[in-house]
Amino acid sequence: MTLLTxxxxxxxxxxxxxxxxxxxxxxxxxxxxxxxxxxxxxLVDAVFEYAELGAEYFTPAPVDMLNDFFLGLSAVALGLVVWLAILLVKDPRGVVRTALFKKN
Amino acid sequence: MACFIVPVAEAVVTTAITKVVKSKETKLEALKVETGKESFETEIKIPFSRKLKWLNNMLWGGSFLLAFEHVWHGEVVPWFPFLTAASDPAEASVMLSETATVGVSMAALVTAVWGVMLLVTKAMEKKALKHSPLQIREGCI
Structure with missing residues (x-):
């Protein structure tokens, strides 16, 4: 589920x-x-897990699936936070600089 | 358990290589400008440092999210020895074997995908040269 997300x-x-x-x-x-x-x-993690579990890998318990989905969403959110931080620091459109140094 | 360490190690090495390659590329460019022998082919080619950056981004980004997964599962902790498996010798040997198999495979797959990307971009560069050489040449001048 984490991989899929x-x-x-x-x-x-x-x-x-x-x-x-x-x-x-x-x-x-x-x-x-x-x-x-x-x-x-x-994907590599999933392949190794499949080699260990076999077909059982595709029928996870609902609780495990939910936990994995939650983890996947959290990983995606963390990625978005990192991206936002990079965007604001690099500020390619100069928006942050303009807002910070704007004279009222 | 600690499989992300291998891609992180590779990322450190490739980042260092990128810095060296980038510094050499700028030196070469400066030389070309001086002699006036700037070739058409080097103008159109994507610099190798930029291609290396693709690999760096995949390795750093992927291992960062993978490290987060390990924190989620309690395998990485913010105190010494940072890896929970490292405190127990039996678990440490499992961790090392997992790092050697899963970790190395992860780094190898990412590098292999990047290698395929290099081949595709090389083919695209060649195609661009073949199809519209005049237009590109004019653009460069």
Whole structure:
């Protein structure tokens, strides 16, 4: 479930990036790399787990599934927080700088 | 248990390589400007440092989220020795074998995907050169 959640997040981010390319003002590319990297790593984890459990891997207990989904959503949220921090620090549109140094 | 350590280690190495490659690329560019022998092909090619950055972003981003998963499961703690499995010798050996199998496979898969991306971009660069050489040449001048 964690893998599935991250893969969906990666796909959505890639679609958003493609729609706005070549402009990269919002730095969505960072999110794409982060989610794809995590998805690949969790894929390896899933393969090893499948090798250990066999078909049982595809029939998890509802509580485990819910916990994994919760973890996946939290990972996606953490990725978004990191992206937002990078966006505000790099400030490609100069919005933060303008707001901070604006004279009233 | 600690499988994210391998991609983190690879990320540290590739980040260092990226810095070295980037510094060499700027030096080369400066040289080209001086001699005036700037070739058409180097203009259109994506710098290798940029390609390395793709790998860095995947490795850093992926291992960061994976580390978060380990914190979630209580396998990584904010106090020494940071990995709960490291305090017990029996668990430590399981952790090391998992790092050697799962961790190495993770790093290898990410690197392999990046390798495929390199091949695809190389093919795209070649195609761009083949199809509209005049337009691009004019753009560069």
């Amino acid at each position: 991250t893969v969906f997040a990666a796909i959505i981010c890639t679609v958003i990036w493609y729609k706005n390319a070549p402009k990269n003002e919002m730095k969505v590319g960072i999110l794409c790399w982060m989610y794809w990297g995590a998805s690949l790593m969790w």
